[in-house]
Amino acid sequence: xxxxxxxxxxxxxxxxxxxxxxxxxxxxxxxxxxxxxxxxxxxxxxxxxxxxxxxxxxxxxxxxxxxxxxxxxxxxxxxxxxxxxxxxxxxxxxxxxxxxxxxxxxxxxxxxxxxxxxxxxxxxxxxxxxxxxxxxxxxxxxxxxxxxxxxxxxxxxxxxxxxxxxxxxxxxxxxxxxxxxxxxxxxxxxxxxxxxxxxxxxxxxxxxxxxxxxxxxxxxxxxxxxxxxxxxxxxxxxxxxxxxxxxxxxxxx
Amino acid sequence: xxxxxxxxxxxxxxxxxxxxxxxxxxxxxxxxxxxxxxxxxxxxxxxxxxxxxxxxxxxxxxxxxxxxxxxxxx
Numbered sequence: 001x002x003x004x005x006x007x008x009x010x011x012x013x014x015x016x017x018x019x020x021x022x023x024x025x026x027x028x029x030x031x032x033x034x035x036x037x038x039x040x041x042x043x044x045x046x047x048x049x050x051x052x053x054x055x056x057x058x059x060x061x062x063x064x065x066x067x068x069x070x071x072x073x074x075x076x077x078x079x080x081x082x083x084x085x086x087x088x089x090x091x092x093x094x095x096x097x098x099x100x101x102x103x104x105x106x107x108x109x110x111x112x113x114x115x116x117x118x119x120x121x122x123x124x125x126x127x128x129x130x131x132x133x134x135x136x137x138x139x140x141x142x143x144x145x146x147x148x149x150x151x152x153x154x155x156x157x158x159x160x161x162x163x164x165x166x167x168x169x170x171x172x173x174x175x176x177x178x179x180x181x182x183x184x185x186x187x188x189x190x191x192x193x194x195x196x197x198x199x200x201x202x203x204x205x206x207x208x209x210x211x212x213x214x215x216x217x218x219x220x221x222x223x224x225x226x227x228x229x230x231x232x233x234x235x236x237x238x239x240x241x242x243x244x245x246x247x248x249x250x251x252x253x
Numbered sequence: 254x255x256x257x258x259x260x261x262x263x264x265x266x267x268x269x270x271x272x273x274x275x276x277x278x279x280x281x282x283x284x285x286x287x288x289x290x291x292x293x294x295x296x297x298x299x300x301x302x303x304x305x306x307x308x309x310x311x312x313x314x315x316x317x318x319x320x321x322x323x324x325x326x327x
Contacts, residue, residue: 078283083268085304086279090270093311102315145267207300214283215290216297228301235305239312246316 011222014229015154016167018201022150023171025194026143031179032108033139036115041132049136054172057144064152065161078213084153085206092199096236098192100243105192154205200236204228278307 038046097103115135122131147168155161208225211218218224269276282303289296 082279082283086276087268089275089279089304089308090268090272093270093272093275093308096308096312097315100312100316102312102319149267203304207304210279210283211286211297211300214287214296216286216300217290217295218297219295224297231301235308239309243312243316247319 011225012160012163014201014225015160015205016163018198018205019147019150019154019164019167020171021194022198022202023147023168024175024189025191025198026147027172027175028108028189028191029111030140030143031175032112033115033143034136035179035183036112036119037132037136037139040116040119041129041135045129045132046136049133049138050140052133053137053140053144056141057148060145060148061151061161061165064148065155065165076213077209080153081206081209081211081213083206084150084202085210087149087153088199088202088204088206091195092203092232092236095192095196095199096240096243099196099240101247102243108189108191150202196236196240200229200233204232207232272311275307275311278310279304282307 034046034050037049094103098105119132119135151161151164151168155164204225207228208218220227282300285303286296286299289299
């Protein structure tokens with residue numbers, strides 16, 4: 001198999017994997033909110049908010065996807081790559097701070113309990129619980145926006161919007177199925193670790209595309225993406241380990 | 254605050270997050286790389302090195318802020 005085809009295959013796999021993992025993380029967070037609404041305000045409100053949010057997100061991708069793919073590739077890469085790099089660094093920075101003990105770990109159970117308390121404190125609505133619908137809608141829509149952003153940037157710059165979108169949908173279906181089966185927040189999903197991996201991949205892809213967009217020529221061309229991922233992962237894991245050591249009680253005291 | 258301004262700030266917050274200096278550093282790194290490209294210099298090295306440096310500085314700032322003793326209210 002020619003090297004270029006192999007490299008393309010690896011890129012497609014990494015693109016799909018990054019989108020799948022990011023979507024998994026966001027959908028787990030959205031599921032927590034939907035479950036909280038369902039348990040406190042009723043499942044009609046939860047499902048209505050969920051469906052309306054998913055339709056809105058699908059419309060967003062359908063409307064923006066083709067428009068983004070029409071932008072000239074050179075201009076697209078520097079802008080989209082730059083945005084993805086900034087976005088990815090946001091994820092990676094938080095993941096390093098969490099792993100290093102400088103930021104609280106994401107706790108779906110605690111978030112679920114807080115959401116339930118807030119929803120129970122609000123008064124009940126009429127037959128259609130508008131408050132419940134709006135909470136479910138906002139939760140799913142806002143979490144889904146991050147996935148849409150990743151799908152559009154990945155898909156547009158690689159020219160494989162359908163692959164990115166399919167990976168996101170697959171993750172959403174998987175999380176929904178697990179949610180229906182378990183009927184509780186998915187606390188056993190290693191969210192913090194997944195966010196770390198997604199942050200590494202978004203940052204690496206962002207560096208690769210933005211670098212190309214401003215005229216940098218990566219040694220080994222597309223294959224260098226794997227080097228970037230390895231280096232970013234190594235630096236991030238090493239940095240988190242150093243932070244953890246510096247923030248242990250013996251080190252602080 | 255107008256709805257448009259709120260929407261703009263929400264978009265900025267969505268992409269940039271809580272450390273705008275990191276985003277500014279990325280823009281600076283890309284600009285310098287663009288300037289250095291086209292000559293014989295391997296400008297590609299500037300991107301990972303610049304990004305790594307920006308991320309390190311951002312994290313170290315949080316670490317230093319966490320180590321600082323709280324301000325005396327009295």
